[in-house]
């Protein structure tokens with residue numbers, strides 16, 4: 001790799017300067033009841049989607065640093081009672097046109113493994129359910145590597161197996177918001193009517209290896225076909241409901257029922273973009289585009305080296321939510337209301353947390369960052385949920401399905 005140490009230091013310094021402009025706004029913080037706090041801290045909290053290392057990859061520093069910027073770092077995750085999380089190995093669309101996606105995925109995995117090693121004994125890599133149990137006993141937080149936006153790695157089963165050997169235990173079957181060569185994504189024009197024949201080979205191989213098939217970001221057709229084809233339960237790590245906000249990234253009732261009938265689980269993304277139409281409409285108007293719009297990418301990335309794309313991307317990390325006026329703001333009970341609708345539809349054994357911290361969610365009013373996860377527990381208690389139901393949502397369900405998918 002010709003990105004030598006000097007260049008990288010120089011790049012990180014410039015990137016850090018650029019990042020200074022994205023300090024998190026101070027919002028009023030909401031305290032929770034003692035009962036909620038105690039329940040939350042004793043529960044097994046397993047978050048299905050976290051952008052834990054984008055900042056460190058692009059701006060330097062370690063996962064163990066308390067940075068008090070963005071929505072997630074390890075010290076604050078501990079305060080938020082987190083026991084385990086899916087660590088997004090995020091390869092944005094900007095790396096696809098020049099076909100850097102495989103290289104970028106490998107760079108991100110190398111970086112993640114290095115960070116996990118440095119964070120030992122606070123953190124450990126989890127590759128199956130037994131690892132979750134062991135790490136809990138060792139009082140370490142468990143990280144599951146989940147590739148997001150691999151484009152297609154050419155759908156190469158050899159590469160898939162190599163990534164599995166490196167510790168990858170979950171992959172989104174479609175490439176973020178773009179189609180790739182074997183599966184349609186949620187938010188691009190349909191190309192394959194779901195999965196190609198080769199896409200079915202990928203599903204079969206992931207089943208054989210014991211890798212979680214993550215259908216977040218997939219097209220409806222892809223999702224339906226994956227659920228039918230997979231011999232193991234399928235997970236949608238960070239999602240919302242289309243019955244609440246009718247956007248392609250959210251899940252229809254019919255697909256949710258299908259997912260759950262086959263033993264799967266849905267993680268709920270924590271932002272108003274997915275969960276609260278009034279705030280979503282305001283955000284879309286002010287951003288002048290949908291959050292999955294990728295149309296300008298080929299133009300912006302043409303002729304660039306991978307390192308120039310790093311520089312292009314660096315200012316966007318960590319990805320933060322927006323400041324919104326009070327009259328459109330989502331409150332934590334609005335968000336729990338979405339989970340509640342899913343529970344009414346498919347029961348309490350199918351729902352999970354998939355926050356997407358530092359992946360850009362606009363949080364509920366009063367929620368600062370991962371420290372405030374107990375606000376969810378508090379809101380659920382206020383709705384009269386049993387402690388058992390809350391524990392299932394916070395981590396029990398995802399732990400069960402992850403263990404089945406990787407056994």
Ligand SMILES: [Zn+2]
Nearest residue numbers: 051088148359
């Ligand atoms: Zn993500």
